[in-house]
Amino acid sequence: MGMLSFLSGRSFPRGITPPGRKAQTRTEPIRRLSFAPRMVLPLTQHFGKPARPLVQRGQEVVRGEPIAEADGWHSVPLHAPVTGSVEGIELMPTARGPKTEAILLRTHPGDSQTVRWAQPQDLGALSRRQLLETIQAAGIVGQGGASFPSHLKFDVPEGRAVDTLVVNGCECEPYLSADHRTMIERTEDVLAGVRLGMQALGAPQAVIGVEDDKPDAIAALEGAIEPGEPIRVGILRAKYPQGSEKMLVRSLLGREVPSGGLPYEVGVVVNNVGTMAQLGYLLPRGEALIERIITVAGPGVERPGNYRVPVGTPLRYLLEEVGFEGDDPSRIILGGPMMGNTVAFLDVPVTKGVSGVLVMPEAAQAGEGREAQPKPCIRCGRCVEVCPVGLNPAELGRLAAKRQYEVMEERFHLNDCFECGCCSYVCPSDIPLVQYFRIAKALNRERAS
Amino acid sequence: MxxxxxxxxxxxxxxxxxxxxxxxxxxxxxxxxxxxxxxxxxxxxxxxxxxxxxxxxxxxxxxxxxxxxxxxxxxxxxxxxxxxxxxxxxxxxxxxxxxxxxxxxxxxxxxxxxxxxxxxxxxxxxxxxxxxxxxxxxxxxxxxxxxxxxxxxxxxxxxxxxxxxxxxxxxxxxATPLAEWKFEGGIATDTWALFTGMTPGSAGETSALLILVCGLFLIARNAMNWRVPVAVLGSAALTAGGFYLLDPGHFPSPLFVLFSGGLMLGAFFMASDMSSSPVTPAGIWIYGALIGFLAVIIRFFGGLPEGIMYAILLGNAAVPLIERIAQPRLYGLRRGRSG
Incomplete structure (x- = not known):
C-alpha cells in the first residue's frame, strides 16, 4: 500500500483508510423518492439565524414557492417542497433532540408536483453582489453536511482576493456515494455551478478534487470541461478525511489554512460538488433548493441507493420507502459513519444538509459498530499517527480524563480538532477520544462566555 | 413520561x-x-x-x-x-x-x-x-x-x-561474549555464532536472528512501533561504528555490538514497551537514539559488560522530557506562535 500510493493521487499526511463500503450504492442511478403525505420544514436548516415564516395555517402553497424569508444576510429563505396546504407552524423535534419551529405542509395527493414557481434571470448581467443575493434567495446551503449558507461562503471580506475555487468531490466517508453519482449523472450542472461560483468569487481558476477510487467521475468531469477553461480535476488518494476543507486545500494546492483561520486567508474558498450541482441547476432556472440527493445505505436497508429526496420528508417515511422496518433511532445515522450523528426520533425530517441516511447493524453485531468499555490508554501512539491535523490525541485524552480542559486548549491546540474521528477509529483501548474533545470544547466555550 | x-x-x-x-x-x-x-x-x-x-x-x-x-x-x-x-x-x-x-x-x-x-x-x-x-x-x-x-x-x-x-x-x-571482551580483552566468538545464537548469555537474548524475525512479525502485525528498533539499533551501530573507526584495535566492530548481549532483545521487545516510550513519532526517534547511544557508551566505558538495561531505563525516565520537545507539527500553525 505504502509503495503503490506514490503512483496514485496526491494526499495530505496521516489519516486513515477505512473500508469504503460503497459498492451497495455507487453504481445505482439516482432515483426519485415519492412525496410524503406530510412535510416538516424546520425554520433553521442552516448555520445562522432562523428564517421568518411567510405563510399562515390553511394557506395553499405551490411547489417552489417561498414559505419563509431570510432574516438578514446571515440567514436563508425556505421554499415549499410540495404543492399543498400549510397545516400549521409548530415546535417539532429535530435530529439532535431539542424542538424548533417548523412549517408543516400537507401534500396535495392528486398534484403532479411540478415546480410552479420560478424567476429566471440573466445571470451573466449580474454584479457579484447581485449574484450572491440570487444564491441566497434560492435558499442554497452547503450540501456536504455543515449547512453553511452558500452566499456567505462566497462573500469574501473586502480586500481579500480568492484565486482558486476548490470543489470537494472526494466523498471520503464510507457508504456515501451521492456526490459520486452527482458527478457522473449531473456533470453539466456541477460545471455550471463551478462557473457561477468562480463568477461570484471573482476567482480566475477552479480545481475539483476527486479521489482515485472514482475513475468514472474523473472521466466524466474531464470530458465535460471546455478546452482552455481554467477548471481542472485534481486526482487525490482515496483516504479519510481527504474531503475535509483543510486537508483538501493542502492536498490540492499545497497550502495550509492558518490555525483558527478560514480558507480565504490563503486565497481559497471550498465548496461541495453537490452544492455546485444545485447552483448550476437552480440558478439559471430561477428555482430554489427544495430537494437534494441522499445516499440511503447500510446493512439494514432493503433497497439501498441514491435518492432525490424532497427537503422536509420525514425520516420514518423515507426509511419505509427503502424497506427498513424498525423503531430504533440509535441505529440511524444522518451523514457518514465517521462524522454523522444518530437521531433522537424517527419523526425528524430530512433537511438541506443531510448527505446520507445510514442504517447501521444492531449493537449486538459487534463487527463494525463495536461498543466496548474504554480501557486505559496503552500509549500505542496510533492516534498520533493518524491525526490529520497533527494533534496529540493521546495526550489530549489523558488531560481530558484529568479535566485539564484549559491546558488542552492552550498547550495542545484542542480547538484545531475538527472531530474527524480518526483517533477514536484506531484506538485499540476503545477510548471515545473525539467525544472527550467535544465535551472539553463545549466546557471551554461555556467558561469563556 | x-x-x-x-x-x-x-x-x-x-x-x-x-x-x-x-x-x-x-x-x-x-x-x-x-x-x-x-x-x-x-x-x-x-x-x-x-x-x-x-x-x-x-x-x-x-x-x-x-x-x-x-x-x-x-x-x-x-x-x-x-x-x-x-x-x-x-x-x-x-x-x-x-x-x-x-x-x-x-x-x-x-x-x-x-x-x-x-x-x-x-x-x-x-x-x-x-x-x-x-x-x-x-x-x-x-x-x-x-x-x-x-x-x-x-x-x-x-x-x-x-x-x-x-x-x-x-x-x-x-563468560558471555561481552564479558569476555570486557574483562579478558578479546573476542573469541565469531559474528555468525552471535547472530544465530549458540553462545552463552541470558535465557532469551542469544539469537539475534530469531529476535529479528519475531520482531519483524510484530511490526508486520502492527503490534510494535517500527521506529523503536530502527532508532535503537541504528544509533547503537553509528555510535559503535564511530569508536571502531577511531581505534579498531581497542573497540569491537559494530556487528559484534549489535548481535552480542541483550541489544537486539532490548531494541525489539523492551524499549518498544508502549507505556514507557513516547507516543509521538519524533519523540520515538529521539528516545530510541538515546537508548542506542547510552547502551554503547555503558558497554565501552562503564563498569558493566552490558548496558542495554540501564540505557532503556534511562530512556524511559527521559520520556516526559522528550515529549515536551517532540510534539507533532500542527497543520496550519503560524510561525512564531507555537504553544
Whole structure:
C-alpha cells in the first residue's frame, strides 16, 4: 500500500483508510423518492439565524414557492417542497433532540408536483453582489453536511482576493456515494455551478478534487470541461478525511489554512460538488433548493441507493420507502459513519444538509459498530499517527480524563480538532477520544462566555 | 413520561484491533524466542519462565483484588512482563530469586503506578534491575549453551533454597561474549555464532536472528512501533561504528555490538514497551537514539559488560522530557506562535 500510493493521487499526511463500503450504492442511478403525505420544514436548516415564516395555517402553497424569508444576510429563505396546504407552524423535534419551529405542509395527493414557481434571470448581467443575493434567495446551503449558507461562503471580506475555487468531490466517508453519482449523472450542472461560483468569487481558476477510487467521475468531469477553461480535476488518494476543507486545500494546492483561520486567508474558498450541482441547476432556472440527493445505505436497508429526496420528508417515511422496518433511532445515522450523528426520533425530517441516511447493524453485531468499555490508554501512539491535523490525541485524552480542559486548549491546540474521528477509529483501548474533545470544547466555550 | 433517548456519537465504525489482540500478538512473537532458549539451556530455562510468568500473573491479580479493580490478567500484559523478565535473566538463576524479582516487576514497576498504560518504566526491566542489585552474583553467572544433560536435569543453582546463596559450580559457568571482551580483552566468538545464537548469555537474548524475525512479525502485525528498533539499533551501530573507526584495535566492530548481549532483545521487545516510550513519532526517534547511544557508551566505558538495561531505563525516565520537545507539527500553525 505504502509503495503503490506514490503512483496514485496526491494526499495530505496521516489519516486513515477505512473500508469504503460503497459498492451497495455507487453504481445505482439516482432515483426519485415519492412525496410524503406530510412535510416538516424546520425554520433553521442552516448555520445562522432562523428564517421568518411567510405563510399562515390553511394557506395553499405551490411547489417552489417561498414559505419563509431570510432574516438578514446571515440567514436563508425556505421554499415549499410540495404543492399543498400549510397545516400549521409548530415546535417539532429535530435530529439532535431539542424542538424548533417548523412549517408543516400537507401534500396535495392528486398534484403532479411540478415546480410552479420560478424567476429566471440573466445571470451573466449580474454584479457579484447581485449574484450572491440570487444564491441566497434560492435558499442554497452547503450540501456536504455543515449547512453553511452558500452566499456567505462566497462573500469574501473586502480586500481579500480568492484565486482558486476548490470543489470537494472526494466523498471520503464510507457508504456515501451521492456526490459520486452527482458527478457522473449531473456533470453539466456541477460545471455550471463551478462557473457561477468562480463568477461570484471573482476567482480566475477552479480545481475539483476527486479521489482515485472514482475513475468514472474523473472521466466524466474531464470530458465535460471546455478546452482552455481554467477548471481542472485534481486526482487525490482515496483516504479519510481527504474531503475535509483543510486537508483538501493542502492536498490540492499545497497550502495550509492558518490555525483558527478560514480558507480565504490563503486565497481559497471550498465548496461541495453537490452544492455546485444545485447552483448550476437552480440558478439559471430561477428555482430554489427544495430537494437534494441522499445516499440511503447500510446493512439494514432493503433497497439501498441514491435518492432525490424532497427537503422536509420525514425520516420514518423515507426509511419505509427503502424497506427498513424498525423503531430504533440509535441505529440511524444522518451523514457518514465517521462524522454523522444518530437521531433522537424517527419523526425528524430530512433537511438541506443531510448527505446520507445510514442504517447501521444492531449493537449486538459487534463487527463494525463495536461498543466496548474504554480501557486505559496503552500509549500505542496510533492516534498520533493518524491525526490529520497533527494533534496529540493521546495526550489530549489523558488531560481530558484529568479535566485539564484549559491546558488542552492552550498547550495542545484542542480547538484545531475538527472531530474527524480518526483517533477514536484506531484506538485499540476503545477510548471515545473525539467525544472527550467535544465535551472539553463545549466546557471551554461555556467558561469563556 | 419522556422516552429514553439514546444518541450515539461519531465515529460509528471502528477498526477491529484491540489491546488484547496487540498483547496476544506480542506473546505469540515471544514464544519462538522462549522455545529457542529452552532448546539451548534446557529444563532450567523452562522452569525459570514458568516461575516468572506465574508470579507476574498472580501478583497482577493480587493487586487487582487489593485495589478493587476488575481483573486485568486477560490483557496478557503480565504474561509479557513475566516472559521478558525470564528472557533477561541467566538461565541458571535460582527460582526463588526469580519469583521475588517478578513480584517486584509487577508490584513496583506497574501496580504502584496504576497498572497497564501508567508505568513509566518497563516493568520487566525494573524487575531485572532489582535482580541485579539484590542478587548480583546469581544475576551475572552464566551457563554454557547446549549442555548435553540439559533436558534431563536442572542446573544445580536453579533449585537453590530461598535466602541461601547458591553454590557456584564452576563446571557449568562461563563468560558471555561481552564479558569476555570486557574483562579478558578479546573476542573469541565469531559474528555468525552471535547472530544465530549458540553462545552463552541470558535465557532469551542469544539469537539475534530469531529476535529479528519475531520482531519483524510484530511490526508486520502492527503490534510494535517500527521506529523503536530502527532508532535503537541504528544509533547503537553509528555510535559503535564511530569508536571502531577511531581505534579498531581497542573497540569491537559494530556487528559484534549489535548481535552480542541483550541489544537486539532490548531494541525489539523492551524499549518498544508502549507505556514507557513516547507516543509521538519524533519523540520515538529521539528516545530510541538515546537508548542506542547510552547502551554503547555503558558497554565501552562503564563498569558493566552490558548496558542495554540501564540505557532503556534511562530512556524511559527521559520520556516526559522528550515529549515536551517532540510534539507533532500542527497543520496550519503560524510561525512564531507555537504553544
Amino acid at each position: 419522556a422516552p429514553r433517548i439514546e444518541l450515539k456519537t461519531s465515529p460509528h465504525i471502528k477498526q477491529a484491533d484491540s489491546v488484547e489482540r496487540i498483547m496476544r500478538t506480542v506473546v505469540l512473537a515471544l514464544l519462538p524466542v522462549c522455545a529457542f532458549s529452552v532448546y539451548q539451556f534446557g529444563l532450567s530455562a523452562l522452569a525459570l519462565m514458568a516461575t516468572t510468568t506465574l508470579t507476574c500473573v498472580l501478583t497482577e491479580q493480587l493487586f487487582n483484588r487489593l485495589s478493587g479493580r476488575p481483573s486485568t490478567i486477560g490483557d496478557f500484559s503480565a504474561v509479557i512482563t513475566g516472559l521478558l523478565l525470564a528472557l533477561t535473566l541467566p538461565p541458571a538463576f535460582p527460582l526463588w530469586m526469580a519469583a521475588v524479582s517478578a513480584f517486584v516487576a509487577i508490584a513496583l514497576g506497574k501496580a504502584l503506578f496504576g497498572g497497564l498504560g501508567y508505568n513509566p518504566f518497563n516493568p520487566a526491566l525494573l524487575g531485572r534491575a532489582f535482580a541485579a542489585a539484590a542478587f548480583p552474583e546469581a544475576a551475572s553467572t552464566w551457563t554454557q549453551a547446549g549442555l548435553p544433560e540439559r533436558f534431563s536435569e536442572l542446573l544445580p543453582s536453579t533449585l537453590a533454597m530461598p535466602f541461601m546463596r547458591p553454590e557456584s559450580v564452576d563446571a557449568y559457568t562461563t
